[in-house]
Amino acid sequence: MPGDGIQKNVMPDKPRLSREQIAQRAAQELTDGAYVNLGWGIPNLMGEYLPKGITVYFHSENGILGMGRRARPGEEDFDQVDAMKVPVTLIPGASFFHQADAHLMTRGGHLDVAVLGGFQVSEKGDLANWKIPGAKGSGGIGGAMDIAAGAKTLIVCMEHTTKDGAPKIVKQCTYPLTGLACVDTIVTDVAVIDVNPEGLVLREVAPGWTAEEVQNVTGAPLIAKERIPDMTLG
Amino acid sequence: MPGDGIQKNVMPDKPRLSREQIAQRAAQELTDGAYVNLGWGIPNLMGEYLPKGITVYFHSENGILGMGRRARPGEEDFDQVDAMKVPVTLIPGASFFHQADAHLMTRGGHLDVAVLGGFQVSEKGDLANWKIPGAKGSGGIGGAMDIAAGAKTLIVCMEHTTKDGAPKIVKQCTYPLTGLACVDTIVTDVAVIDVNPEGLVLREVAPGWTAEEVQNVTGAPLIAKERIPDMTLG
Amino acid sequence: MKQKVFASLDEAVSGIPDGARIMFGGFGGAGFPNNLIQALARKGTKNITAISNNCGTREGELGLMFKNNQIKHVIASFPGPHANHFQDRYAAREVTLELVPQGILCERMRAAAAGLTGFYTTVGVGTEVAEGKEERMIGGKRSILEMPIHADYAFIKAQKADELGNLTYRLAARNFNPIMAMAAKMTIVEAEEIVPVGSIDPENVITPAIFVHRIVQAKGLRYAG
Amino acid sequence: MKQKVFASLDEAVSGIPDGARIMFGGFGGAGFPNNLIQALARKGTKNITAISNNCGTREGELGLMFKNNQIKHVIASFPGPHANHFQDRYAAREVTLELVPQGILCERMRAAAAGLTGFYTTVGVGTEVAEGKEERMIGGKRSILEMPIHADYAFIKAQKADELGNLTYRLAARNFNPIMAMAAKMTIVEAEEIVPVGSIDPENVITPAIFVHRIVQAKGLRYAG
Numbered sequence: 012m013p014g015d016g017i018q019k020n021v022m023p024d025k026p027r028l029s030r031e032q033i034a035q036r037a038a039q040e041l042t043d044g045a046y047v048n049l050g051w052g053i054p055n056l057m058g059e060y061l062p063k064g065i066t067v068y069f070h071s072e073n074g075i076l077g078m079g080r081r082a083r084p085g086e087e088d089f090d091q092v093d094a095m096k097v098p099v100t101l102i103p104g105a106s107f108f109h110q111a112d113a114h115l116m117t118r119g120g121h122l123d124v125a126v127l128g129g130f131q132v133s134e135k136g137d138l139a140n141w142k143i144p145g146a147k148g149s150g151g152i153g154g155a156m157d158i159a160a161g162a163k164t165l166i167v168c169m170e171h172t173t174k175d176g177a178p179k180i181v182k183q184c185t186y187p188l189t190g191l192a193c194v195d196t197i198v199t200d201v202a203v204i205d206v207n208p209e210g211l212v213l214r215e216v217a218p219g220w221t222a223e224e225v226q227n228v229t230g231a232p233l234i235a236k237e238r239i240p241d242m243t244l245g
Numbered sequence: 246m247p248g249d250g251i252q253k254n255v256m257p258d259k260p261r262l263s264r265e266q267i268a269q270r271a272a273q274e275l276t277d278g279a280y281v282n283l284g285w286g287i288p289n290l291m292g293e294y295l296p297k298g299i300t301v302y303f304h305s306e307n308g309i310l311g312m313g314r315r316a317r318p319g320e321e322d323f324d325q326v327d328a329m330k331v332p333v334t335l336i337p338g339a340s341f342f343h344q345a346d347a348h349l350m351t352r353g354g355h356l357d358v359a360v361l362g363g364f365q366v367s368e369k370g371d372l373a374n375w376k377i378p379g380a381k382g383s384g385g386i387g388g389a390m391d392i393a394a395g396a397k398t399l400i401v402c403m404e405h406t407t408k409d410g411a412p413k414i415v416k417q418c419t420y421p422l423t424g425l426a427c428v429d430t431i432v433t434d435v436a437v438i439d440v441n442p443e444g445l446v447l448r449e450v451a452p453g454w455t456a457e458e459v460q461n462v463t464g465a466p467l468i469a470k471e472r473i474p475d476m477t478l479g
Numbered sequence: 480m481k482q483k484v485f486a487s488l489d490e491a492v493s494g495i496p497d498g499a500r501i502m503f504g505g506f507g508g509a510g511f512p513n514n515l516i517q518a519l520a521r522k523g524t525k526n527i528t529a530i531s532n533n534c535g536t537r538e539g540e541l542g543l544m545f546k547n548n549q550i551k552h553v554i555a556s557f558p559g560p561h562a563n564h565f566q567d568r569y570a571a572r573e574v575t576l577e578l579v580p581q582g583i584l585c586e587r588m589r590a591a592a593a594g595l596t597g598f599y600t601t602v603g604v605g606t607e608v609a610e611g612k613e614e615r616m617i618g619g620k621r622s623i624l625e626m627p628i629h630a631d632y633a634f635i636k637a638q639k640a641d642e643l644g645n646l647t648y649r650l651a652a653r654n655f656n657p658i659m660a661m662a663a664k665m666t667i668v669e670a671e672e673i674v675p676v677g678s679i680d681p682e683n684v685i686t687p688a689i690f691v692h693r694i695v696q697a698k699g700l701r702y703a704g
Numbered sequence: 705m706k707q708k709v710f711a712s713l714d715e716a717v718s719g720i721p722d723g724a725r726i727m728f729g730g731f732g733g734a735g736f737p738n739n740l741i742q743a744l745a746r747k748g749t750k751n752i753t754a755i756s757n758n759c760g761t762r763e764g765e766l767g768l769m770f771k772n773n774q775i776k777h778v779i780a781s782f783p784g785p786h787a788n789h790f791q792d793r794y795a796a797r798e799v800t801l802e803l804v805p806q807g808i809l810c811e812r813m814r815a816a817a818a819g820l821t822g823f824y825t826t827v828g829v830g831t832e833v834a835e836g837k838e839e840r841m842i843g844g845k846r847s848i849l850e851m852p853i854h855a856d857y858a859f860i861k862a863q864k865a866d867e868l869g870n871l872t873y874r875l876a877a878r879n880f881n882p883i884m885a886m887a888a889k890m891t892i893v894e895a896e897e898i899v900p901v902g903s904i905d906p907e908n909v910i911t912p913a914i915f916v917h918r919i920v921q922a923k924g925l926r927y928a929g
Binding site: 341 | 731732733734735757758759780781782783784790791794795801803804805806807808810811813814825826827828829830831832833846873874875876877878879880881882883910926927
Binding site: 277278280302304310311335337338339340341342346348349350352353354355356394395 | 481589591592593594595641642643645661676677679681682684687688689690
């Protein structure tokens with residue numbers, strides 16, 4: 012199991028980013044005109060925090076490009092829902108298509124950025140995000156494997172450690188995999204980390220954290236070049 | 246080469262059907278509501294001879310279902326052409342789609358009937374119809390191979406023999422193949438022949454012809470049960 | 480003209496035998512053929528193999544089929560958090576499940592529709608999904624072989640159907656419906672509206688009539704989860 | 705908003721290097737990007753690998769490219785009876801040809817678009833097309849392995865493009881265009897009409913803007929054969 016040998020009591024008792032703040036930081040990675048898919052959980056909060064002045068075209072795997080904000084009470088149309096079954100609005104220039112074309116977009120390398128939640132990310136960029144070992148019931152994959160395989164840039168948003176304090180960034184995933192060597196960047200509540208050919212490169216740390224403290228809650232070696240800047244929320 | 250050993254002078258000097266009459270006979274094979282693709286040459290003449298009272302939905306591999314008659318002078322729209330580049334009209338209930346969907350229809354077993362021209366058909370139902378050995382130039386395949394592989398029923402319309410009197414229905418094709426074991430029925434200027442698991446079954450002969458005379462101009466054995474009725478043009 | 484329009488939902492599902500393989504359109508509450516599903520529940524067809532993105536929402540959508548124990552095997556991508564009837568049957572081993580990545584579910588159905596006999600993909604390589612599947616390197620990419628998913632029937636929800644079977648879909652209620660309509664041997668459509676032939680612009684047809692075999696007017700149950 | 709609309713045809717084809725792989729839409733005279741082809745002739749790009757159903761009609765369509773000897777290799781289904789410039793170059797061994805069945809040409813491009821690394825088909829089994837290709841039995845069917853066709857560019861003819869790149873096509877001028885638009889790394893569109901964002905109904909978009917990178921107004925040469 013991940014986190015073996017790491018004790019809860021060695022975790023620094025420093026403030027971490029909230030889920031909303033993780034989403035806010037990850038949103039700064041998006042650029043004007045990008046086609047973007049947001050997965051369940053933290054990624055789905057990112058739409059609220061887009062950098063000012065940019066337009067991003069949100070993709071939904073049920074066949075929408077150009078989703079806007081969620082529908083307000085009274086304006087919901089339950090034939091116009093996102094992949095989480097939530098009624099959404101459209102922005103000008105939106106389009107509908109069938110689910111095979113929607114996943115042609117995910118798998119075929121057409122999305123500029125996809126953002127997924129994660130249970131574990133390995134130092135090679137392997138992602139585990141669909142199944143907890145020993146969980147009851149059938150589990151479910153959804154669109155995550157197609158998205159992981161195909162996005163030009165894959166960002167994972169997650170807490171840096173489990174509730175028990177075990178690192179979620181590990182040498183090798185022990186949870187069932189979603190995809191191999193697919194993650195480009197990890198945004199957590201304590202760091203921004205890039206998965207580069209030479210290894211995991213620490214790009215930013217949460218305010219008040221040092222590189223060493225982030226390393227202490229990480230299950231794989233981090234490469235920290237010079238001074239690491241603080242995460243800023245844009 | 247096909248026809249070796251068969252001399253022109255042994256061919257019966259009896260009237261044969263014209264190309265239009267072959268098309269007219271083949272058109273009697275179509276039933277109400279059928280989705281049908283017609284290939285180059287004789288098949289393309291069949292639209293003129295549909296049995297009365299039936300509606301047939303003609304498919305074109307460039308993305309039309311529900312073609313009507315050819316456009317008359319003055320009503321041509323050169324964005325609405327069939328696979329032979331001829332401007333056509335539509336019947337009510339027509340639809341447009343892209344070429345991959347058009348061939349999903351041909352290859353996926355969705356067309357009730359396809360009708361192709363032929364250079365040779367073997368006793369197993371192999372078809373050769375795209376390339377004459379030794380012909381100059383690049384040749385071209387077009388949609389024939391997809392159509393041959395996928396139609397529920399494949400009819401071949403052709404003259405029974407070459408201009409030199411060589412049989413075009415043969416034990417084994419010597420021309421480059423279009424598809425293996427794909428032909429169901431052959432309509433020629435002297436006979437209607439079904440390709441059945443037990444072999445080539447002579448269903449009809451041209452008026453004035455006997456089964457034996459048809460056999461004499463055929464390069465593979467024909468099964469003739471009892472008396473063979475005459476071809477009628479509907 | 481061939482008659483494709485059926486007078487009632489019950490007639491539209493007539494003749495479906497026990498053991499049939501059936502695709503069910505719909506995603507996220509939208510585009511489910513809920514009225515046809517209810518007719519199939521009334522009919523009581525058993526031992527169905529269902530192909531569907533999810534496994535129902537409480538008693539809605541496919542939930543009714545699992546509640547009635549009409550399904551013995553399901554090929555799905557995401558059974559879903561509210562598929563309690565499915566989960567109960569699954570825990571009791573009354574139903575088996577093949578989990579498929581969502582886009583690969585689409586592609587495998589499309590392969591059946593398009594007469595392809597298999598395809599290679601990088602999706603699922605190195606995961607549980609790849610277990611038991613052929614793997615090879617193609618162009619430097621680890622790829623696994625996926626096979627077509629065929630079906631006897633597709634249950635489809637359309638917005639408009641003309642009397643020939645040309646279909647349109649409303650907004651994101653399109654989802655899996657056009658793919659399943661192409662992939663099954665017999666496609667049965669519940670349409671919100673049945674319109675005369677010629678009233679859908681040929682350029683705006685989403686599912687051409689060649690893929691549609693039976694049409695029935697939906698009786699008003701649009702959302703059932 | 706990203707600027708995709710280019711002021712001139714010449715700017716729309718800027719930066720295309722010698723040796724580029726380019727898909728050209730069109731079939732039967734309809735839907736050819738004739739104005740972009742003329743711009744590419746002016747530019748003089750050489751050693752092109754062209755992917756196209758046919759090889760031009762006299763000097764029209766791709767005929768101009770062959771006349772100018774800009775193409776070194778072509779992947780096509782049906783060069784066509786009036787592709788005299790192609791045939792001359794082919795006879796002189798100045799251009800090579802891979803002949804592909806028409807539907808397989810579509811599927812191979814779609815496989816590239818969809819991130820599939822190969823597929824099996826029964827089409828072409830036992831014919832010249834199967835030579836050199838892996839063959840195996842799948843589900844009792846002799847099948848051959850076909851590989852994706854990728855391209856650097858697609859030249860597309862649309863009826864309407866909005867300024868984001870959502871496209872519609874006129875009648876049967878649709879043909880290969882939507883498939884090629886999905887398959888190439890960079891899709892360049894000549895549109896009869898460029899319309900404001902939001903003026904195409906989202907349900908009637910045929911090619912979503914994600915597949916489109918450059919848009920230019922067609923200058924009126926619709927048919928060029």
